[in-house]
Amino acid sequence: MSGCTVEGSVHGPFHRLSFLRGTPMGVAQMSVYRVGDTLIDTGGTPIGPDLVAALAGDPPRRILLTHQHEDHVGNVALLRRHFGALPVHAPRQHIVIIESTTRVPDYRAAFWGHPEASRGLLPYDPGDEFDTGGTVLEAVLTPGHTPHHVAFVANVSGVRYALTGDLYTSKPLEAWYESAAEDMAASHRRLLPKGSMPLVVLPTHGRVKEDGVTLLREAADWLDREAERVVRAAASGPTSHRALAGTLYGHLGPDVADAYSGGEISRAAFVRSVLAPVRTLPASLPT
Ligand SMILES: [Zn+2]
Incomplete structure (x- = not known):
């Protein structure tokens, strides 16, 4: 065992396994989901032994x-070592990254561990069904x-369930350096059900959100409004992402995430996600 606390919960046909683990930098929490014979995402290497134990019975x-x-x-x-040569499906454009990445920056490794590279992944594309x-x-x-x-x-029994991975975040100003604000707002709206069907948001990090329609609508609207502010500030203010972030958000205090992540998670990354949205990988750091 790797010392995680494992919490299971059921949401319609989905079983969530949430792993909490203490790190020197705070508690790391991540989830995987199970529906039928399929596992969605696998967590980071520090939870590996607990994940294998949780899945071993089935x-x-x-x-x-x-x-x-x-x-x-x-x-x-x-x-795959424990359960055989499982087929693993990944977004087509991400396969080369998954198959070659074995190191991440130290602060990320402290939370999520270095990944173990895996070969022979199968590409899928948007619109594919499983x-x-x-x-x-x-x-x-x-x-x-x-x-x-x-x-x-x-869509199950009149309820829409969305496994949102890392799309939704409750802290959008602590933006990831591969972000694109306009795309994020559009993605939130793309997940909304038609008519009055309720939406349950099942994220990797954080709690399950039963009122997903309101959550994603409000998140998208917030992104639109904040993007307008960034664009206005950029038209008359400083030119670097970090300086603009200071002008707009300095009143919130020091950008702690920027400091410990070397800019990978930062308000500067949010500003950049508006002014120069990232649409190809690898991404550079915000300026
Ligand atoms: Zn992510």
């Missing part, structure tokens, strides 16, 4: 990945957190 027969980051793909190789044995998951293109990010969506 191992999955297939893995779907929402995107390339180490807290989603880290345990693919481990799960029948998990009763529940059909649709891959929906949802860039914004990172290019080519995918959410998996299923």
Whole structure:
């Protein structure tokens, strides 16, 4: 065991396994989801032994990945060693990254661990569907957190469930350096159901959100409003992303995330996500 606290919960046909782990930098929490024979995302390597233990009684027969980051793909190789040569489906554009990345910056490794590279992944594309044995998951293109990010969506008994990976964040100003604000707002709206169907948001990090319609609408509207402010400030103010972030958000105090992440998670990255949205990988750091 790796010392995690594991919490299980059920949301329609989905089983969530949430792993909490103490680190010198605070508690790291990440989730994976199970529906039928399929596991969605695999967490980071520090939770590997607990994940294997949690799945051992009824191992999955297939893995779907929402995107390339180490807290989603880290345990693919481990799960294959324990449960056989599972087919693993990943966004087409992310496969080369997943198959070659074995190191991440130290602050990320402290939270999520270095990933173990895994070979022979199968590409999928937005619009593809996966029948998990009763529940059909649709891959929906949802860039914004990172290019080519995918959410998996299923409509079950009049309820829409969205496995949103890292698309939704409750702290949008602590933006990831591969972000694109306009794309993120559009992705939030793309997940909304038609008519009055309720939406349950099942994220990797943070709690499950039962009122997903309001949550994603308000998040998209916030992004639109804040993007307007950034554009206005850029028209008459300083030119670097970091200086603009200081002008707009300095009253909030020091940007702690910027300091510990070397700019990968920062208000400057949010400003850049508006003014120069990232749409290809790899991304540079904000200026
Ligand atoms: Zn991510």
